[in-house]
Amino acid sequence: MAAEKVFVNGRIYTLDSAGTVAEAMAVEEGRITAVGSTQDIRALAGPGTQEIDLTGKPVIPGCIDTHCHLIMHGSACTRSADLTDCRSIRELQQRLRVHWAKNPNTKCIVGERFDHEIFGEGRWVTRQDLDEVTSEIPIVVARLCYHAVVANTATLTPSRDRLNDEQWETGKLTEDDVSLAWSQVPDCTPEELENAAIYAFNDARSAGITSVNTQIDSVEELELLRRLRDEGRLPVRVRFQWPYRLMGKLVEEGLKTTSGDDFLRVGAIKIFMDGSMGARTCAMCEEFTDEPGNRGNLFRSDDELAEMLVEVQRNGNQAAIHTIGDLAISTAIRGIEKAMPKGNTGNTHRHRLEHVAQMSPKILHDMARLNVMASVQPQFIVTDFWTHERVGPERYKFVYPFKSMLDAGIKFGMGSDCPVERLSTMELLHRAVNRDAMSQKECLTVEETLRAYTNGSAYICFEENDKGSLEVGKLADFVVLSEDPFTIDKSHLGKIRPVNTVLGGQMQ
Numbered sequence: 001m002a003a004e005k006v007f008v009n010g011r012i013y014t015l016d017s018a019g020t021v022a023e024a025m026a027v028e029e030g031r032i033t034a035v036g037s038t039q040d041i042r043a044l045a046g047p048g049t050q051e052i053d054l055t056g057k058p059v060i061p062g063c064i065d066t067h068c069h070l071i072m073h074g075s076a077c078t079r080s081a082d083l084t085d086c087r088s089i090r091e092l093q094q095r096l097r098v099h100w101a102k103n104p105n106t107k108c109i110v111g112e113r114f115d116h117e118i119f120g121e122g123r124w125v126t127r128q129d130l131d132e133v134t135s136e137i138p139i140v141v142a143r144l145c146y147h148a149v150v151a152n153t154a155t156l157t158p159s160r161d162r163l164n165d166e167q168w169e170t171g172k173l174t175e176d177d178v179s180l181a182w183s184q185v186p187d188c189t190p191e192e193l194e195n196a197a198i199y200a201f202n203d204a205r206s207a208g209i210t211s212v213n214t215q216i217d218s219v220e221e222l223e224l225l226r227r228l229r230d231e232g233r234l235p236v237r238v239r240f241q242w243p244y245r246l247m248g249k250l251v252e253e254g255l256k257t258t259s260g261d262d263f264l265r266v267g268a269i270k271i272f273m274d275g276s277m278g279a280r281t282c283a284m285c286e287e288f289t290d291e292p293g294n295r296g297n298l299f300r301s302d303d304e305l306a307e308m309l310v311e312v313q314r315n316g317n318q319a320a321i322h323t324i325g326d327l328a329i330s331t332a333i334r335g336i337e338k339a340m341p342k343g344n345t346g347n348t349h350r351h352r353l354e355h356v357a358q359m360s361p362k363i364l365h366d367m368a369r370l371n372v373m374a375s376v377q378p379q380f381i382v383t384d385f386w387t388h389e390r391v392g393p394e395r396y397k398f399v400y401p402f403k404s405m406l407d408a409g410i411k412f413g414m415g416s417d418c419p420v421e422r423l424s425t426m427e428l429l430h431r432a433v434n435r436d437a438m439s440q441k442e443c444l445t446v447e448e449t450l451r452a453y454t455n456g457s458a459y460i461c462f463e464e465n466d467k468g469s470l471e472v473g474k475l476a477d478f479v480v481l482s483e484d485p486f487t488i489d490k491s492h493l494g495k496i497r498p499v500n501t502v503l504g505g506q507m508q
């Protein structure tokens, strides 16, 4: 029988284990049925076959973003003032005013993704700065890590008796306390939520991403994803990470990690061990170099984590554990080890650590020994330029040490943590390959990065049989690029554009 679709005349980097480079692929019902030369694949065509000419362009497997918050990203883009790259508190105030002028009927003003490290004033934005914009309706602005927010008087007044003096004075709330500010922001309406999701998923697809592990936080968001899947409106494949506190909801429905179909699947259960490097709330073994006396906060002990993991495992689930500081990471590893003995030898549940910023030789060794995997975000290397000051030169040698992780045999996938970072697959590639001047020893090659972003990501999601390389039987998810990442001068990697992101053989 003739092929349904053939893609010909490409330079297809299949990223299979042999590193095959092919020219053409045949696709049937969304999956690859043959890979080879243009001549061989054309031989499979018949009168009804659709032929797509890749015009000599390079092709890579679809990128799999293992950690992002896409509904949050979509709502920031469609509903909030974007504070990205604000160079001063004055500019931040101005953007909030412009946003308010465009949305005069809004009941509150939300600004997202400011970075106080780049403010010309050299300080945090305060409650008083926001009151200068307005003290009549609530204003909440979130730092790009979302582990810290600042709010105005109108936002904080209802919870004044729950705030300490410093919080009230500065308007700055961190970690769990941020909910006191968010509680004053009305929830998205169902329509806003849908717009946000569709916007963000399309944004991901345009960037060359075919599958995402997106964090969701409520039953409403889950229902929305299910509806979009049923209506055939998901432009990317979604695997959702689900909060531990709501695990019972999945159990009730008889669902566990990997339940679902090719478009919507249950992902890992999310557990937090610490905060962020930016807000100095991640848990460190030694104090921050630029804030003596502060070692951040560890949210739970290894025993407490192990108890949660036993529960996670009993329900057939994988855990995705947020760990940034070396104390959080080593405690999580011990927790995983303690939860392991019965039926999880070698980490068969594929528990993964999210972010793993501050590593150490011992952590590298233990992760490899216990087969603990990681989900990393190469874009942080450059954006979080201040990390060097936070941890000092000695510890900095083990910040996002991707090459050492690879050499140690640790399995990892890659993602953006969007909206913390942009949804840009080629920026991610550029940063993993080129890094910053102080960490050149940890640069990955183009192939190592793309393999982590495709094969590696698929593996930490239990999807290595369906995704991660272009081989017979796998989903026909791939990206056509403007230029060849394997031959371009590596300083130009970030300039490559995804020309088309193909999902199940469907062009975008």
Ligand SMILES: [Zn+2]
Pocket (backbone or CB within 6 Å): 067, 068, 069, 417
């Ligand atoms: Zn995140």
